[in-house]
Amino acid sequence: MPKTVRDIVANREQVYSVSNQATIAEAARYLRDHGVRAAGVCNLSGKIIGVLSQSDISDKVAAENYRPSEVKVQAVASVKLVKVTPETTCQEAARTMYGHGIYHLIVEEADGRFLGMISLRDCTHARAEDERERAEMYQQYAFPRY
16 A cells, blocks of 8 residues: 555654754755754744744855854745645655655645645655565565465
């Protein structure tokens, strides 16, 4: 059975997000320290209002020679949010990312609760795992152990 977005986010110990009031320097350290390439951006009430990626930081801050300690996340974050539900298959999620030219998606429940983000890499790993499981099933069928 194809993996869903829920299969990916359910095993995560932490949901990564930064405040829109944080500086880019703080956000960059957060991404680095947690080993992630993107995080959701929350407003003061905790609602997801954007996404901040390493590409945003390099393209919109470093490349323009702005000081990361003086630029707020809200000035740089991508605000055109592309969201999926936990029931979305990984294949559909990857297709959505490809269609929008992005590498991360926001995952939200129907009630708007932020569950985290998934990346194209997550979807690729899930697809590879599906294929491995399928190959093992065929092998067991073709070469049963008696």
